[in-house]
Amino acid sequence: MNAKMRADDVKAGLTPLLGPRDLAHILGVKPGTVYSWLSRGVDLPPSIRIGGSTRWQEKTVRAFIEKKERENRKRNFED
Secondary structure, eight states, X not given: OOTTOOHHHHHXXXXXXXXXXXXXXXXXXXXXXXXXXXXXXXXXXXXXXXXXXXXXXXXXXXXXXXXXXXXXXXXXXXX
16 A cells, blocks of 8 residues: 555545556556557546546456456356
8 A cells, every 4th residue: 555545545445546557567568558558449447537647546447357357257168
């Protein structure tokens, strides 16, 4: 957890927002790939635009990855 997060923020369910570099690290791709995907409209986790910057909530990224894993398992089962 980010050292700047206060206990009250955590209790309220607030977590640090992830930037494109953070998302790239989680997805195992280069940051440039995330920027490319953003500009091309590739399916990414729902994001938040703040002052011209794109950010992601950690829980949203986690849910997106879990959804993709379920879709892949279902597709592999059907093949």
